[in-house]
Amino acid sequence: MDYPRREQTYDAETLLGSGLIFQGWVLAKEGATVRPYIRLNSKKYYLKINLSRPDVIRRVLNEESKGHPRLYCGFRAAVPLNSDTCFFGFENNKCDYDTMQIFIEGSLKIIEGHDGWLFLDNDTNQSVEQFTGKLLLDWREKRAWYDYLDSLSKLAEEYLSAHSVLIAPSKEMVMSDYYPHRKGSTTPVEQVEKLADKKHNVVHPVKRMQASKDRVFRVCDTHWTHKGAQCGLLAALEVLGLDTVAVASLFSDDKFREVVRAGDLGNKIFPRRTARELIPNGISYRQWVHYDNHLPNMGRVLITQNKEALVSAKCLIFGSSSSYTMLDYVSRIFSEVIFVHSAGNIDVTILNQVRPNYLLAQTNGRFVIRAPIVGYRLEDEIEKKWAGLNDKEREEIIVSQGQWIEKWSKDTQLEYSYPLIIFFSVQNT
Known part of the structure; x- marks a missing residue:
């Protein structure tokens, strides 16, 4: 199995939509019929062995890859996931062998x-x-x-x-x-x-x-x-x-x-x-x-x-x-x-x-x-928070402050000006 690798990062939209890519290779004994699969919940998704893998022929069999009868020993497929757990395995002589369990962890442990x-x-x-x-x-x-x-x-x-x-x-x-x-x-x-x-x-x-x-x-x-x-x-x-x-x-x-x-x-x-x-x-x-x-x-x-x-x-x-x-x-x-x-x-x-x-x-x-x-x-907290914002976030906040000043100048006196003064003193530095 080449992919997926441990600790790879994906977004949920990709996993649910286009799916997780499974790539690897199979070299079965002569005459054996081996079918790799992904088992997700109660369904099995078979991975077609139709990918040319000259690297496998050279490194594993130590043979010349050109024209080799077992050259097409690789698989690659994207399987959409709807669960945080799936299994990779092989079917051989109508028996299933789960060989790997794959977990998708969120950004926070729950x-x-x-x-x-x-x-x-x-x-x-x-x-x-x-x-x-x-x-x-x-x-x-x-x-x-x-x-x-x-x-x-x-x-x-x-x-x-x-x-x-x-x-x-x-x-x-x-x-x-x-x-x-x-x-x-x-x-x-x-x-x-x-x-x-x-x-x-x-x-x-x-x-x-x-x-x-x-x-x-x-x-x-x-x-x-x-x-x-x-x-x-x-x-x-x-x-x-x-x-x-x-x-x-x-x-x-x-x-x-x-x-x-x-x-x-x-x-x-x-x-x-x-x-x-x-x-x-x-x-x-x-x-x-x-x-x-x-x-x-x-x-x-x-x-x-x-x-x-x-x-x-x-x-x-x-x-x-x-x-x-x-x-x-x-x-x-x-x-x-x-x-x-x-x-x-x-x-x-x-x-x-x-x-x-x-x-x-x-x-x-x-x-x-x-x-x-x-x-x-509060002034120290605002200064720290302001320093951590990107340019777009800063611009949005500055615009909102201007809207509040305009509203206040029409509606009332700046009775609680302290937070506003803090914000602008930090922003101007």
């Missing part, structure tokens, strides 16, 4: 749990080791967590802001019935819960989400569903002192529609895996966006304004990827929402600029092996 549920595997945060209790926080990291929680609590008191620390549970913590590994006696996130004082207002709503009648996580994604985000947000709002009955009533008439989506896990395996999911119908935080710097992930800043919101107040969120789903809800609760994608790290300069009524730090359960910090600098 655990397939029960009933098709997908989970992270071998990720940088070592999710499996955290869940099984093999990876725990040492005394230094526990101290770092306590210092973070204590500093945040004091800052909130100084700025007269109600605050909460929301840890979005890892998928395996909530959907453990579908997860193939057994939970350890304790985990890093449970260590954080144990060391936190009551004044630290840590919320990790695992039991609340497990008790929900709605599906709270996506089948092919690491993130919670919109219903899961609402469940987690309500738990945090209780700590913030809001009337959660009134808030829940605000969402009681929400309509949902069914879509088929792959997600961050389903998109990174082969073949691409999808599942049916429910998303809000006609409701999106985008309709209230007042500013968006459009930077990918860390360093992104979003501001929403909604005069018809339930509460006339400012809410500042230092959040992570799970916060985006919450924005569809939180933008209807608070008249002003300032979201900074920082994974729970706190930029005191922004806190001083905004002086929110409510402060929410949000991180994801699998991130807790590294404590967030108070003393984070």
Whole structure:
């Protein structure tokens, strides 16, 4: 077998469309009828031996290839794949001999749990080791967590802001019935819960989400569903002192529609895996966006304004990827929402600029092996992110910033100019 070779890289479109190329050669004993094949699921695809291979005749038989009776001993064919596993083998005297198993691995290693549920595997945060209790926080990291929680609590008191620390549970913590590994006696996130004082207002709503009648996580994604985000947000709002009955009533008439989506896990395996999911119908935080710097992930800043919101107040969120789903809800609760994608790290300069009524730090359960910090600098994050963008990405973002300036100059004063000033000071350097 010449091809495929170990560790070759392909895109899914090629594998599903034109197919994977299988090339090799066969030299059978005289009189034998050998037929190479690819076995894919329950089907066999025979590979015709009709390719001239003078190199084989010279090197294997050590004979002159020109005019040799066994010159056409090679095969080459492209077989479209619809599975991540296939077999290469030979049929001889009506018997099949599988000689090679071929695996197609996605760009991310995935655990397939029960009933098709997908989970992270071998990720940088070592999710499996955290869940099984093999990876725990040492005394230094526990101290770092306590210092973070204590500093945040004091800052909130100084700025007269109600605050909460929301840890979005890892998928395996909530959907453990579908997860193939057994939970350890304790985990890093449970260590954080144990060391936190009551004044630290840590919320990790695992039991609340497990008790929900709605599906709270996506089948092919690491993130919670919109219903899961609402469940987690309500738990945090209780700590913030809001009337959660009134808030829940605000969402009681929400309509949902069914879509088929792959997600961050389903998109990174082969073949691409999808599942049916429910998303809000006609409701999106985008309709209230007042500013968006459009930077990918860390360093992104979003501001929403909604005069018809339930509460006339400012809410500042230092959040992570799970916060985006919450924005569809939180933008209807608070008249002003300032979201900074920082994974729970706190930029005191922004806190001083905004002086929110409510402060929410949000991180994801699998991130807790590294404590967030108070003393984070958004400016440094934007500078790093800007340096990593290509020319096309930079141009698109610069154009979007110009559109926001034009909109703001017509609609309102630049009350929250700090993120915008940071962006342009970085971009101009």
